[in-house]
Every structure is written in structure tokens, then in C-alpha cells.
Amino acid sequence: MRRKLYEMTGRILLYGCTAITAGLLLFLIGYILLRGAGGISWRFLSTAESVIHGTVGILPAIKNTVFVILVSLMAALPLGVGAAVYLTEYARNRRFVAAIEFASETLAGIPSIIYALVGVILFCTALKLQKTLLAGSLTLVIMILPTIIRSTQESLKTVPQSYREGALGLGSGKWHMIRTVVLPSSIDGIVTGCILAVGRVVGESAVLMYTAGMSMAMQSFSPNRLAGASGATLTVALYHYAKENADFSVAFSIAAILLILTVIINSAASFLGGKLKRS
Amino acid sequence: MDAPILSARNLDFYYGETHALKDICLDIPEHNITALIGPSGCGKSTFLRTINRMNDLIEGVKVIGSLTYRGEEIYAPDRDVTDLRKNIGMVFQKPNPFPMSIYDNVAYGPRTHGIRAKAKLDDIVEQSLRDAAIWDEVKDRLKKNALGLSGGQQQRLCIARALAVRPDVLLMDESTSALDPISTSKIEDLTMELKKAYTIVIVTHNMQQAVRISDKTAFFLLGELIEFGDTEKMFSQPEDKRTEDYITGRFG
Numbered sequence: 001m002r003r004k005l006y007e008m009t010g011r012i013l014l015y016g017c018t019a020i021t022a023g024l025l026l027f028l029i030g031y032i033l034l035r036g037a038g039g040i041s042w043r044f045l046s047t048a049e050s051v052i053h054g055t056v057g058i059l060p061a062i063k064n065t066v067f068v069i070l071v072s073l074m075a076a077l078p079l080g081v082g083a084a085v086y087l088t089e090y091a092r093n094r095r096f097v098a099a100i101e102f103a104s105e106t107l108a109g110i111p112s113i114i115y116a117l118v119g120v121i122l123f124c125t126a127l128k129l130q131k132t133l134l135a136g137s138l139t140l141v142i143m144i145l146p147t148i149i150r151s152t153q154e155s156l157k158t159v160p161q162s163y164r165e166g167a168l169g170l171g172s173g174k175w176h177m178i179r180t181v182v183l184p185s186s187i188d189g190i191v192t193g194c195i196l197a198v199g200r201v202v203g204e205s206a207v208l209m210y211t212a213g214m215s216m217a218m219q220s221f222s223p224n225r226l227a228g229a230s231g232a233t234l235t236v237a238l239y240h241y242a243k244e245n246a247d248f249s250v251a252f253s254i255a256a257i258l259l260i261l262t263v264i265i266n267s268a269a270s271f272l273g274g275k276l277k278r279s
Numbered sequence: 280m281d282a283p284i285l286s287a288r289n290l291d292f293y294y295g296e297t298h299a300l301k302d303i304c305l306d307i308p309e310h311n312i313t314a315l316i317g318p319s320g321c322g323k324s325t326f327l328r329t330i331n332r333m334n335d336l337i338e339g340v341k342v343i344g345s346l347t348y349r350g351e352e353i354y355a356p357d358r359d360v361t362d363l364r365k366n367i368g369m370v371f372q373k374p375n376p377f378p379m380s381i382y383d384n385v386a387y388g389p390r391t392h393g394i395r396a397k398a399k400l401d402d403i404v405e406q407s408l409r410d411a412a413i414w415d416e417v418k419d420r421l422k423k424n425a426l427g428l429s430g431g432q433q434q435r436l437c438i439a440r441a442l443a444v445r446p447d448v449l450l451m452d453e454s455t456s457a458l459d460p461i462s463t464s465k466i467e468d469l470t471m472e473l474k475k476a477y478t479i480v481i482v483t484h485n486m487q488q489a490v491r492i493s494d495k496t497a498f499f500l501l502g503e504l505i506e507f508g509d510t511e512k513m514f515s516q517p518e519d520k521r522t523e524d525y526i527t528g529r530f531g
Contacts, residue, residue, distance in 0.1 A: 164336075170440065171361045180387070
């Protein structure tokens with residue numbers, strides 16, 4: 001009898017934990033969608049904020065977000081994957097590798113505001129980029145590099161040593177072996193890592209507020225012009241509306257868009273990961 | 280007798296502080312199957328892996344003495360290792376096909392060495408698969424992933440993959456130890472067939488296997504080469520007491 005009670009209590013407690021967690025999450029998602037979805041319209045997505053035209057739109061923020069994602073990924077992807085390949089496949093000094101791994105693990109976990117600080121000093125001030133989308137993107141490169149390096153390394157480590165031996169045993173050079181056997185076998189993990197990095201970029205606000213500015217104005221579509229312009233991404237725009245304009249309906253609409261975007265990014269990660277693994 | 284294809288003279292090998300091979304002197308003749316036998320940790324696999332320099336992948340190894348392939352030092356400083364491994368192919372203990380199609384597995388070596396022409400690759404792939412006695416089983420599914428094959432088929436595919444670069448010597452590191460008896464016997468038959476064209480060195484834990492297929496046998500113990508000679512003679516009248524004890528199963 002006591003034993004039965006003991007088992008029951010455990011079960012109920014665990015059930016309660018799950019129920020509360022799931023409830024909170026579902027409430028959050030439901031609440032954001034409920035409050036935000038109504039405000040999303042084509043007009044909202046395709047115009048800029050304008051007092052003259054009487055529009056409240058977030059097209060500039062969408063454009064800025066896309067720009068920041070593309071630029072930061074274009075720089076961080078080759079750098080991060082390259083560094084991870086070197087650390088896993090070439091570097092012989094174990095202590096050196098361990099030190100770098102520890103450092104990137106630490107860097108992947110520190111608050112992003114610290115990256116903002118570095119970005120302001122390094123890119124905005126020292127390199128005279130001022131508060132621009134380029135400075136913001138470059139700061140994000142530093143921020144997501146550890147994530148990409150770590151996920152790529154983990155993925156490379158899952159490639160069986162026997163594949164490497166097989167290729168080398170056939171007279172393949174090291175780089176040829178990596179390019180033709182190791183990277184194709186770990187591509188799913190690398191892609192997943194990148195998409196998670198994109199997720200971090202999309203969700204980042206502190207870094208961009210300080211390094212890319214908060215301009216809500218419509219900028220040119222040309223990448224060159226965008227690089228030199230100051231602009232808010234979706235998360236920064238959300239802050240702008242919620243904090244400075246106290247316009248919560250717009251803020252919630254942006255939040256809903258971000259939520260949907262995250263769902264899309266995560267589904268893409270698992271879909272691509274699975275697909276690349278199979279082929 | 281012709282000059283040996285592989286020849287070790289006073290070869291010492293160290294993993295860090297561990298002295299894994301001690302003063303090995305051994306001549307391996309061409310178009311023969313030479314079996315390396317001995318208990319676990321005796322150095323037979325280490326010796327096999329010094330031949331195609333697979334031990335280079337391990338940190339802190341040191342090779343002293345002479346090991347030649349067709350009269351040329353394998354550990355010469357200017358030795359092109361990729362070229363050496365093209366001539367001295369290897370089949371591993373566990374089947375290790377790449378996660379790609381059967382065709383691409385076999386074509387991997389030739390492509391690595393610069394063969395791009397489709398017709399030529401097709402020929403090499405077919406011939407290698409035929410030589411490895413697996414063509415009939417896979418000819419209708421060359422584009423399928425090699426990981427879908429059975430273990431025995433995978434191992435024969437790995438042999439085909441090794442043959443596709445047209446090696447001179449084939450090293451087999453306990454290549455049947457992970458396989459069932461039927462697959463093992465297929466690979467043994469295949470090995471006997473291949474010795475007409477290749478020189479084969481096998482490492483085996485299975486003494487019956489050494490007797491069945493090898494012409495020469497080398498018995499290693501604790502890093503030393505105890506005895507080397509014709510397989511038939513060694514298993515009927517071993518010269519060394521330790522060899523006798525090992526092959527009669529007194530230790531192992």
C-alpha cells in the first residue's frame with residue numbers, strides 16, 4: 001500500500017511539472033498569436049512607418065533582418081566551418097584544441113550585451129563604421145561563430161574514423177578526404193548548426209540596438225546602401241514599438257511574425273538535416 | 280627466388296614509449312599470400328600498418344630501421360605517401376564503405392587519382408566488382424547506397440574499392456573477423472584468386488584461415504618475429520617452441 005502511494009505521488013508530481021511547463025508554453029504562444037495575428041496584413045508587411053501616409057509597416061525591419069542574416073552568415077559560415085575542420089581534423093596539439101573548445105563553449109553562452117560592447121568599440125568606433133547594419137552584422141558574426149564552430153565540430157566528430165582510414169588507405173590526400181568523405185557525411189549537422197545560428201541572429205536585439213541603430217525609416221533595397229545605413233531589425237522594431245511608442249498591438253504583431261519565423265527556421269533545420277542525412 | 284616485394288630489416292616501431300615492434304627482419308615474396316599471426320597485442324597489425332604508413336595517423340609514433348617496397352624505403356623523407364597507398368591497398372577489419380552509392384564507392388579511388396571519364400570509370404567499376412566476386416549481386420543496384428548491403432557484401436565491396444586503384448600489394452587487416460562463416464569462406468576463395476595478380480598480406484586471428492589460404496606465415500609474439508616460413512612447414516614442424524605452443528593452442 002505504501003509502495004503504491006509512493007509510486008502514485010511520484011507520477012503525479014512529474015505529471016504536474018509537465019502540465020505546468022506545457023501550459024505556460026502553450027499560453028505564451030496562444031497569447032502572442034491571439035494578440036498579434038490580427039494586426040498582420042499585407043499593408044503591414046509591405047510599408048514603412050509614416051506619419052504622412054498614415055501607415056504602420058515593418059517592411060524596413062524585414063529587409064534589415066534579411067540583410068543582417070545574409071551578411072553575418074556569409075562571413076561566419078566559411079570562417080566557422082573552416083576553423084572547426086582545422087581544429088578537428090588537422091590540429092595535433094590537444095591542449096591548444098581543448099583551450100579553443102573551452103573558449104568557444106564559454107563564448108557561446110555569455111550574454112549578448114557583451115558582444116554589443118565589443119561591437120561598439122571595435123566596429124562602430126575603432127573601424128569607424130558607426131551605427132550601421134554592417135557594423136551590426138559583423139558583431140553578430142563574432143557572436144555566432146562559437147555556435148557554428150561547436151556544432152560543426154560535434155558533427156565532424158560523429159563521422160566514423162573508419163571513413164577517414166578508408167579514404168586515406170586508397171591514397172587520398174587529407175584535404176581531398178575531408179572534402180569528399182568527411183564534410184558530406186557531416187553536412188546535416190553543419191546545416192542544422194547554421195540554421196540555429198540564424199535563429200540566434202533573428203532573435204538578437206541587444207547587440208543590434210547598440211551597433212546597428214534603431215532607425216525605422218525605409219532604406220534603399222541596394223545591399224551597398226543598406227550596409228552603410230542604420231536600421232532596426234524585427235526584434236529591435238518590436239522594442240521600439242513597445243517601449244518608445246507604447247504601441248503594443250504593433251509590438252505583438254511583430255512578436256507573432258517572429259514566432260512564425262522561428263517555427264519556420266526550426267522546421268527547416270530538422271527537415272534539411274533529415275533530408276541531407278538520408279541522401 | 281625473385282627479389283622480395285616487401286622487405287623489413289631491423290625494423291623497430293614505437294608508440295610513444297611502447298616498443299611495439301622489435302628488430303623485425305622479414306621478406307615478403309610477390310604473388311603470395313603471407314599471413315601474420317600471433318596473440319592480441321603481438322604487433323602483427325602494427326607491422327601491417329607500417330607497410331602502407333597508416334600508423335602515420337597516430338601521434339607520437341617512431342620508426343627505426345629499414346622497410347622497403349620494391350627496393351625503395353617506405354619511410355624515406357621524400358616518399359609520397361598517397362602514391363605509396365595507391366600501390367599498397369588496404370582492407371580493414373570492419374567493412375567501411377563510404378555512405379554513398381556502390382558505384383561511387385568503387386569509383387572513389389580512381390577519381391581521387393584523377394580519372395574523370397565516365398566510360399573509363401564504368402569499366403573500372405565493373406571490372407573491380409567482378410574481381411571482388413560481387414558484380415552479379417550488385418550490378419542492378421549500383422546507384423543504391425552501399426550501406427544497404429550485408430556485412431559480407433560490404434567487405435567484398437571494400438575489396439573492390441581497394442582493387443579499383445590497381446594496387447600492387449593488398450593488405451588485409453583481419454578482414455573476415457567481423458563476418459559470418461559463409462561470407463568468410465567467400466572472401467577466402469576470393470583472396471586465393473587474387474594472389475595471381477596481387478601480393479597479399481593478411482593479419483588473422485584464425486589459424487585455420489592461415490593454413491587454408493596462406494603460402495607463408497609469420498608468427499609474432501610481444502613485438503618480436505619468432506618464426507617465418509612456409510605455412511605448411513610451420514604448422515607441421517614449427518622450429519620454435521613458442522610457435523608450437525601458440526599453434527597448438529596452448530596460449531593465445
